[in-house]
Amino acid sequence: MIFNINKIRKDFPALQQEVYKKPLVYLDNAATTQKPQAVIDRIVKYNTYENSNIHRGVHYLSQKATDAYEQARIFIKEYINTAESHEIIFTKGTTESINIIASSFGKKFLKKDDEIIISTMEHHSNLVPWQQVCIENRAHLKVIPINEKGELLIDEFKKLLNEKTKFVALTHISNALGTINPVKEIIEMAHKFDVPVLIDGAQGIPHLKIDVQNLDCDFYCFSGHKVFAPMGSGVLYGKEKWLEKLPPFQFGGEMVENVTFEKTTFNELPFKFEAGTPNVESILGLETALRYISEIGIENIADYENDLLNYATKELTKIDGLRIIGTAEKKASVISFLIGNIHPYDAGTIIDRMGVAVRTGHHCAQPVLDWFDIPGTIRASFAFYNTKDEVDRLVEAVLQAKKMLE
Amino acid sequence: MTIPEIENQLESEFQYFEDWMDKYNYLIEMGKSLPLIDPKLKIQSNLISGCQSRVWLHAAYENGKIIFKADSDAVITKGIISLLIRVLSNQKPDDILNAKLEFIDKIDLKEHLSPTRSNGLLSMIKQMKLYALAFKTKYQ
Ligand SMILES: Cc1ncc(COP(=O)(O)O)c(C=O)c1O
Numbered sequence: 001m002i003f004n005i006n007k008i009r010k011d012f013p014a015l016q017q018e019v020y021k022k023p024l025v026y027l028d029n030a031a032t033t034q035k036p037q038a039v040i041d042r043i044v045k046y047n048t049y050e051n052s053n054i055h056r057g058v059h060y061l062s063q064k065a066t067d068a069y070e071q072a073r074i075f076i077k078e079y080i081n082t083a084e085s086h087e088i089i090f091t092k093g094t095t096e097s098i099n100i101i102a103s104s105f106g107k108k109f110l111k112k113d114d115e116i117i118i119s120t121m122e123h124h125s126n127l128v129p130w131q132q133v134c135i136e137n138r139a140h141l142k143v144i145p146i147n148e149k150g151e152l153l154i155d156e157f158k159k160l161l162n163e164k165t166k167f168v169a170l171t172h173i174s175n176a177l178g179t180i181n182p183v184k185e186i187i188e189m190a191h192k193f194d195v196p197v198l199i200d201g202a203q204g205i206p207h208l209k210i211d212v213q214n215l216d217c218d219f220y221c222f223s224g225h226k227v228f229a230p231m232g233s234g235v236l237y238g239k240e241k242w243l244e245k246l247p248p249f250q251f252g253g254e255m256v257e258n259v260t261f262e263k264t265t266f267n268e269l270p271f272k273f274e275a276g277t278p279n280v281e282s283i284l285g286l287e288t289a290l291r292y293i294s295e296i297g298i299e300n301i302a303d304y305e306n307d308l309l310n311y312a313t314k315e316l317t318k319i320d321g322l323r324i325i326g327t328a329e330k331k332a333s334v335i336s337f338l339i340g341n342i343h344p345y346d347a348g349t350i351i352d353r354m355g356v357a358v359r360t361g362h363h364c365a366q367p368v369l370d371w372f373d374i375p376g377t378i379r380a381s382f383a384f385y386n387t388k389d390e391v392d393r394l395v396e397a398v399l400q401a402k403k404m405l406e
Numbered sequence: 407m408t409i410p411e412i413e414n415q416l417e418s419e420f421q422y423f424e425d426w427m428d429k430y431n432y433l434i435e436m437g438k439s440l441p442l443i444d445p446k447l448k449i450q451s452n453l454i455s456g457c458q459s460r461v462w463l464h465a466a467y468e469n470g471k472i473i474f475k476a477d478s479d480a481v482i483t484k485g486i487i488s489l490l491i492r493v494l495s496n497q498k499p500d501d502i503l504n505a506k507l508e509f510i511d512k513i514d515l516k517e518h519l520s521p522t523r524s525n526g527l528l529s530m531i532k533q534m535k536l537y538a539l540a541f542k543t544k545y546q
Contacts, residue, residue, distance in 0.1 A: 020426070343480040345459040345525055346434075349518075353426050361458050361524075375479075376458070404427070404434055405481060 003300050009385050011036040011292075022355030025390045030175045030203060030334050030381035031359055032225045035289070039229060042288040046281045053277055055254060069280055072287035073270070079290045080220065081211040082237055086269040089236040089243070090283050094202040095125040097221035097236035098169070100273060101198055104246040105167060106133035114166040117190075119144040119152055119181070121174040121368045126200040130169055139166070146371065150177040150326040157186060161193050168197045172204030176365040176379070177326025178309075178334030180208070187217050196242060202226055206383065207305060207332045209298045218242050224282060228383075229289035233282035236273070243269050250275040301384040305333040308382050312391045319398060321406075325377050333382035336363075339402050344376045347401045351378070354397035356390075409501050412493045413509040420513040429513075433485030440488050443477035454529045459483045461526030465537040471496050472541055474534060483525050486518055490527075494534055499542035503535055 009015055014034040017024045026034060046068070052061035054069050070085075077085040091097045110116075116130050120143055134141045142165075144157045168190045173180050187197045196218035204210060205222040212220050219242070224233030238246075248255055248266055252275035257265045266272050293301065312335055316322055321340035339347055348360030361376045362369050369376060380394055407415070423429040447464045454461045459480035466473045474495040478484040493509070494502055510516055519528050 343459060345480040346482045348458075349482050350430065353430070375460075404431060 003296065003304055003384075005304075005385070005387060008296070009387075011038070012385055013037060013040070015385060019355050019357075020353055025356040025386075025393045027380040027382060027386065027390070027394060028357045028359050029206070029383040029386075030226070030363075030379065032231070033206065033228045033383055034385070035228055035230065035285070036292050038292055039285045039288045043230060043281045043285050046284050051281075054280055055271075065280060068284055069278070072283050075287045076235060076290065079210075079294070080205075080235075080237060081213050083213060084240055087237055087240055087243065089238065089270045089273040090278050091221075091234040091236050091273075092232050092279060093223040093225070093234035094200060094221045095223075097219075097234055098126055098198065098200065099129050100236055100249040101219050101221075101238070101246070102129035102133045102169075104249050105196075106137055108245070108247055110134075110137040110139050110166060112138040113164060114139040115142050115160075115162070115164045116140070117142045117144060117157070117160050117165060117168045117170075119170055120146045120371055121150065121152075121177060121179060121365065122169070122171055123175055123200065123202065124364045124366070125202075126169055126171055126198075127367070130167075143367075144170075146368070149328050150174065150179045150368075151328045152179075152181055152186075154182065154185065158189060161189060161195070163193070165190075165193055165195050168195055169200065170197065171200040171202075173207060173332045173334075174326065174365070174368070175203050175334065175381075176336055176363040176368050176377070177328065178331040178336070178381075179326060179328040180330040180332055182330075183217065184215050187215060191216065203332060203334070207302060209302070212237050224286040224289065227286075227289055228292065229286035230279075230282040232279040233286040235286075240269065243273070248272050248275070252276045254278075296384070304384050305382060308386060308388065308391065309333040309335070311388050312380065312382065312394070315391055315395050316398065319395070319402065321402070322398070325372055325374065334379065335381070336377035336379045338374065338377055339398060340406060342401065342405045344378045346405050347378050347398070350401035350404055351394075351397040354393070354400055356394050356397045358394070409493055409497055409505045413507070416489060416492070416509050417512050430482065434481050435485075436488045437478075437481035437483070437485035440484070442484065442487065442491070443475045447475060448477060454526045454533055458523060459525045461487065461530050463530055463533055465534070465541075467541045467545060470545075471498055472502060472538060474537075476530060478526065480525065483518075483527060486515060486527060487530070489515075490531065490534075499538040499546070502538035503542070507531065 012034045050065050052065040054066040073088050074085050076088050131141050142160045145153045172183055183199050190197045198219035199217045201220050201222040206227045218239050220237040222235050225231040255267050255272050255275040257267045323338050325336040344360040351358050359379045448462045452462045452464050459478050461478045463476045474491055476487045
């Protein structure tokens with residue numbers, strides 16, 4: 001298929017709006033993405049004709065909803081190429097996926113003075129759960145340092161790995177800097193010490209082709225809403241051998257096999273980790289979103305976005321006093337920047353009034369901004385439905401902010 | 407002047423702005439030109455942390471009225487602070503407690519007081535009212 005940007009944009013009703021009487025330029029895709037009509041239609045169809053609780057009834061509708069839900073699991077299995085479909089656990093998002101593993105792994109395997117390795121550029125979601133589980137078990141959190149471009153120091157990571165290391169949790173792509181981490185290399189090194197690795201794929205899934213067997217990661221987590229699907233849908237991929245060993249995270253209906261007042265035996269995978277009624281409509285929306293991406297082709301998307309990133313970087317750098325935070329060699333379409341001494345909040349306010357949606361602040365990754373010794377940045381993050389014209393609108397808005405605030 | 411009188415005054419002043427740019431230019435001017443707080447008062451205990459911009463607030467009680475001094479590291483936030491100070495400073499605790507601050511809505515700056523902005527302004531107003539309550543209980 002040829003990458004037809006005009007056709008693609010028409011698929012996203014949210015992009016057709018005006019804000020402050022100007023066509024909306026939506027550049028906050030790292031926070032959440034817009035949904036194509038197909039996803040919206042899928043949710044409406046489910047709620048109109050299929051709504052029923054899953055895995056519970058013998059009746060027709062329940063069967064239909066269950067089939068659709070399990071079909072989504074099979075599609076996602078193929079999409080990220082897991083070995084088994086029961087290695088796909090549905091969650092409400094990346095944060096929940098990470099918490100399940102941090103908590104279950106901590107409970108079962110973590111002891112005093114063990115070590116867990118994360119990186120300087122983690123989102124709070126892939127930092128705080130590990131920090132807390134370390135505190136509970138009197139274990140220690142070790143942090144992979146970065147260089148001034150915002151790239152991991154791999155040699156330093158090697159030095160951190162030792163026989164006390166029990167787990168590595170690392171983001172695939174930094175939401176604050178855009179850095180694409182060499183996760184495959186890291187996973188390989190960790191495995192030499194028999195250490196399992198969790199990849200926070202919240203920003204990886206919308207930009208890259210993900211093949212979990214090729215990466216050989218032990219866990220991969222992502223959120224639907226960052227990949228053109230509804231909020232409240234998420235995935236936790238785990239290798240069967242790990243998911244079998246880990247205790248359940250939450251208890252309730254669905255995840256049990258047999259219950260008496262004295263004792264409960266738990267259901268098999270994936271249900272062991274899916275307590276209670278899941279967000280069926282959002283999961284079906286996630287399947288639809290990933291099908292939509294497959295039709296365009298994730299490689300086509302990556303090429304297009306890379307082009308957009310290069311253009312935006314080139315145009316923004318022309319602005320006097322503008323400084324990009326995060327200049328890794330391998331980057332996704334995320335640009336964090338500062339304009340002279342202008343406070344990001346002020347710049348963001350003016351840019352917003354120009355009809356351009358960007359994010360300002362610390363992007364839930366305070367430690368990495370502390371590392372750069374800045375309180376926050378302005379962040380423009382692009383999706384495959386953005387255009388060079390929109391980059392020009394961003395540049396125009398930045399120039400306006402600069403003019404008013406400097 | 408009473409709080410409602412100052413609010414009215416601000417509303418009529420803001421009527422003259424032709425568009426959002428004029429209005430924001432004015433706020434930015436206010437934010438840049440006003441030294442709002444003695445640097446000595448920019449201390450941790452006076453800091454109201456919004457996660458987007460930081461706000462410092464100091465209150466003193468003089469002759470039955472409260473004098474507020476406040477500042478921010480973001481200029482637009484500071485500009486809005488200067489409006490709030492104009493309205494609420496040098497007023498009696500009861501009047502501060504009763505102030506509805508409807509002018510913010512009327513001059514179309516309400517979005518800056520939304521919790522999603524987390525710029526510290528909303529917490530600052532809350533804190534001003536708490537000071538009013540505290541001084542009222544202490545001195546009246
Ligand atoms: C890298 C990264 N990890 C985790 C998260 C958390 O995702 P969610 O809030 O959908 O659970 C985000 C979202 O901002 C992210 O960018």
